[in-house]
Amino acid sequence: MTATLAPTGVRDDASPTAEAAGRGFLLRSFARPVWWVEILILAVLYGVYSLVRNSVGDVVARAYANGREILAVEDAWGLALERGLNDWVHRTDVVAGAVALHYATLHFLVTPAVLAWLFVRRPTRYRAASGILMVTTALALIGFYSLPTAPPRLLADEGFVDVMSQTSAWGWWPASGSPGSDALSNQFAAMPSLHCAWAAWCGVVLVLLVRRTWVRVVAMVYPFSTFFVVLGSGNHYILDVLAGVVVLCVGASVVQVAGSAGGRLPGPGRSSGDDAAALVSRS
Template sequence: MGATSVSSKVERVDPAGPGPATEGSEDTAAAPAPGRLSALRTPKRPRLWFELLLIALSYGVYSVIRNAAPTRVEQAQDHARWIWDVQDAMGLAFERSVNHAIESVTWLIVSMNYYYATLHFVVTIAVLVWLFRSHPGRYGATRLVLFATTGVALLGYYFYPLAPPRLMEGMDFIDTASVHHTWGSLSAEGSAMASVSNQYAAMPSMHIGWSLWCGVTIFVLARPLWVKVLGLLYPAVTLLVIVATANHFWLDAVGGLICLAFGYAVARLWYGASCYRLPRRVGAPGQEEPRVQPS
């Protein structure tokens, strides 16, 4: 009886035998797929070489697509006139007044010209470097916000050509970079900048989209109060600059804000939490990562 009882027990737990034990084994074998997806959605420490390559490739693709949009001058002029009329109906068509007023102050408008041509890239890269070094656990998600924002903006450039105020016909806007011969003029005929840039990719404004991304990131994550204040001032000053230099309507800025909201939504859906609520630091590649708590 004792031998029979032992044999019976062995048969009941034999994983090769029929019954619930076998079914459980098959269920376990099918489980790794959700695990891989979960791993992709878990914050990881960024790798420098990969990030440099990704940023370079992404900006290259962005530039190619942005500049490959068909040059539809008549349609771009019609869209610009429509936006101007909408703003005028709202009593908010103030771009030309700002443009003329600030253009008369040479040192100020020249400074704004250089601001427009350079800080768009310098500040954005600086914030990415800061995130990489000081907030590696939040870097990937916050970078995803920037990439998704820029990606959806390409739809606007391709399907909604828009002449910037400085190129509007019969509106007497001043192309401040061209008048003051500062580097970065996009409309000076024969210039290197004009030959490589799509003149009619004004909606949405990525100067606003990127500067708002920088400003929000700095305000939320920086600790010194004065740095937070600078974060808030950066997109506000950028709005003044894009209007004063006649590169954008203020409605272009609204378009940039909408694109940024889309970018934050994409990152929130992918990571299951706000990019700023993810762990500040994570383990080295290959180590177990902390579990993200949805917010």
């Protein structure tokens, strides 16, 4: 792989195709993020994320009402794909186990791995890409707090089967599929789907910035496999999935506007002439 040097001398071997695809806007940022600062920022943000996500209060009745309303809208529009997918998944043990494993693991492994890869291999792209992820997550938290929603798997009277509960004895995950205890997990943080938003973010990042064809193919498949998994497991409605993608697009737009408004303000470790091309979607 042929490496090129960014204006600051930082190694950045993004492909020419990725370079061309990443010129929708320029975001002025540090040439290379400081690792301990980034870890501190991510730790603080994760703490805030966990606090808000799991601070639902007494909203059980409202969450179930919201879930039923979403399902009713989908039924009226013929969008309730999760009904058929969930029915097929829970009837096939191998598929149910694979779906549960995907849901309980990849969401918590792939996103941090992509962030780490960006930091090490695409440092000039890291600030914009991580900014999009953070803004997207913040917007999703607003949704969790303002619109608590019971996922399909909790609506047994609608014919849904809780695949995570069905397969929890097969693996290490609790019935909710969260990395922690069910007692500490917000079962009603469903709208929008962060699983889908984060998976789409990972896919876009890798497709734009990786050279190897097979990696880009896997990157394109990953978001769609996540969409299938969250629907088939009964963890999300199709409208949750669509809302997750919309939130990601809004997050990218916010970062684009912020980058355009930022101009050439120099920061620590960067001169005013250091231009870092940011990650963007294809236009």
